[in-house]
Amino acid sequence: MEKDIVLQVENLQTSFFTEDGELKAVNDVSFTLEKGQSLGIVGESGSGKSITSLSIMRLLMGTTGRIVGGKIVFNGKDLVKNTEKQMQEIRGNHISMIFQEPMTSLNPTITIGEQIAETIRGHQKKDRKAAWEAAIKMLTLVGIPEPEKRAKQYPFELSGGMRQRVMIAIAISCQPDLLIADEPTTALDVTIQAQILSLIKKIQRKSGGALIMITHDLGVIAETCDTVAVMYCGKIVEFATVHELFESPKHPYTVGLLSSIPSHETDSDEDLYIIDGQVPSPYELPKGCMFAPRCPHSEDICKNELPELTNLYGSRLVRCHMQQTEGREFANDRWKSPSGR
């Protein structure tokens, strides 16, 4: 049976052109997303996860960055070939985005009701009154108490969690097919984060749209996503369903990432696992596997040849020579570091 594919990203390459040369922020990224599915993209600073989402939205103008290769097929059409005018038609209407900082993404001089209504009028043929009523309905949907009163307030009168609810209301006001949430809860406290995550999940389940959740927090991924792409230095190093990833991570970087998180669920007096060194400079990427200089399992081939993203089974993809040639298991308990480093 043909699956209902909403988004298909193929070999996406996005680079920034700076005085120091070309910076390959997103380097050959591919994934597909079906209707009703949620995909998590996880990685540390500089992994290219946010630039992937900005590329999909074509929001790179005004920067030195541009898409230098690949396709972004959304509902059967390649977004890379779209004009800015065509993109404006798509943004908000078909693809929406929630950003990390709700204060800077909202206009401080316009009431929140106006801002939502503006979005609705911009994309749907509704008059002022109908749009305002629709805005109030959206505020109710995202769980803002006293929506009629709140609609007349300005962003500064709202708390961080409330602002993020408004952002979500704007994002979903035109029932987009795809919602991209870029670190939507990073600036929020945990109790508020729990509220917002459960809201995003509820809305996605109700609308049946697709969701891309971009975050550095594996806990957020565990809670909200069906599948996960782990990014490192602009490349996907592992792709798995959320259960597979946490049960048996296959890439040494994923294993390292998972075991370096201090857990609030277990006690341990042992040192945390450490991934040695740091992310390489994007201007001087290693020749072989990007992770080889920090990888405790790397061998000669890793330093010289870039491994392909290879299918292990089902939808499971891993970019690692050691997995491909030997199918090694990097069990978590083997990943304890020698103490005292």
Place this chain on the structure above:
Amino acid sequence: MTGGKVLLDVKNLKQYFPIKGGLVGRTINYVKAVDDVSFTVHEGETLSIVGESGSGKTTIGRSIIRLEQANGGSVMFDGEDLLNLSNRQMRKKRKDIQIIFQDPYASLNPRQTVYQILNEAMNIQGVGNKSERRQDILNLLETVGLGAHQIDLHPHQFSGGQRQRIGIARALSVRPKLIICDEAVSALDVSIQAQVLNLLKKLQRKYKLTYLFISHDLGVVRHISDRIIVMYLGKIVEISGKKDLFETPGHPYTYSLLSSIPRTRPTGETSDRIILHGDMPSPITPPPGCTFHTRCPFAFDKCSAVAPQFYTAREGQEVYCHLLDKGAVDFGEMRKID
């Protein structure tokens, strides 16, 4: 590790920030950032303060080291009340109490080299011998995991994690007894965060340091602490040993805070979670009685009228909640009855 001697004894600490308003800029009200907080820190332990934004956790650290002038209470350190010291005396005292800030870039002078940064700190406190200074600094850098070749570099030439190591080296350079870590690893990526946390633990063993560790990240706190203080709206709601706090939290706020953290594994099972409704009330006009009663799923009449005193849930676990007056509390069970 709570058997050690009391190093820091904070009693009834109050830190109110005035709000100016009106035509003549009179003080019209106060933000009660820290409101009547008491606790002790024992030698060699790590005591953490957790809470959400606006709970007052950072302000406590800043009041102790006198970056803010407290409005009341006492902070006894080594037999002296820090709040009564003159600025000159306090400067000398900061040799024993150091602080590491969240943003390692903002807290280092961008025009100074690592050598100058550490040298300045040691000069102010008159630590060590000037002729051996360079060697001392090289040793410090090695201790925090930086290389000798980096001694003459400027902060912008380092990564975030390395900058935090410089901040740690600066705090260590004057050989303090107590280090206040204010969100010291919050700005770092997890793999780098793990490196810095391990370093802090190693240094604690090596130099018998005492940490007052301020953080909002409960995973980090569970990893590094011996005891934990949970703050809400300027007040302590629970003080407890690490094990008790995470396994049998005594305060409903602690319980909901713990249950709000995303699981580290996808289980799909979140039915025992308590999602709090609404936001934290304003610290300018905190609710009467227990400040948490407006969001507490278990609040009853007394909670909105009387501020709770502490109850001892078990040895070393003090909880400021009226529910404990009724006996032991199992929030998971109470949740099911609802």
